[in-house]
Amino acid sequence: MRAQCNTLKPRRCDALIRARIPKSPKAWLIGVARHKAIDRLRREAVRKDNERAAAQELGRVVVPLDQLSMFDEQLALVFMCCHPALDPTV
Secondary structure, three states: OHHHHHHOOHHHHHHHHHHHOOOOHHHHHHHHHHHHHHHHHHHHHHHHHHHHHHHHHHOOOOOOHHHHHHHHHHHHHHHHHOOOOOOOOO
16 A cells, blocks of 8 residues: 555545545444454354265265264374374383
């Protein structure tokens, strides 16, 4: 934006900067937040369906997260035992 102003006349540059500042910054910020919240809700509503469809395409079964906790703990133990900082002779 400032790079553009270097090539423009000073009055035009000031007008360009003022045109980008909203008349009511508070209302603009609330509007942006509302639109972001709506977008997030829409994405979350579609995400589960997309995950199920992708899992079916791959021929896998979707496993609930509560059933993954034991696997995650076992995986963490494997990584801890195989860490390169550990002395292999011990």
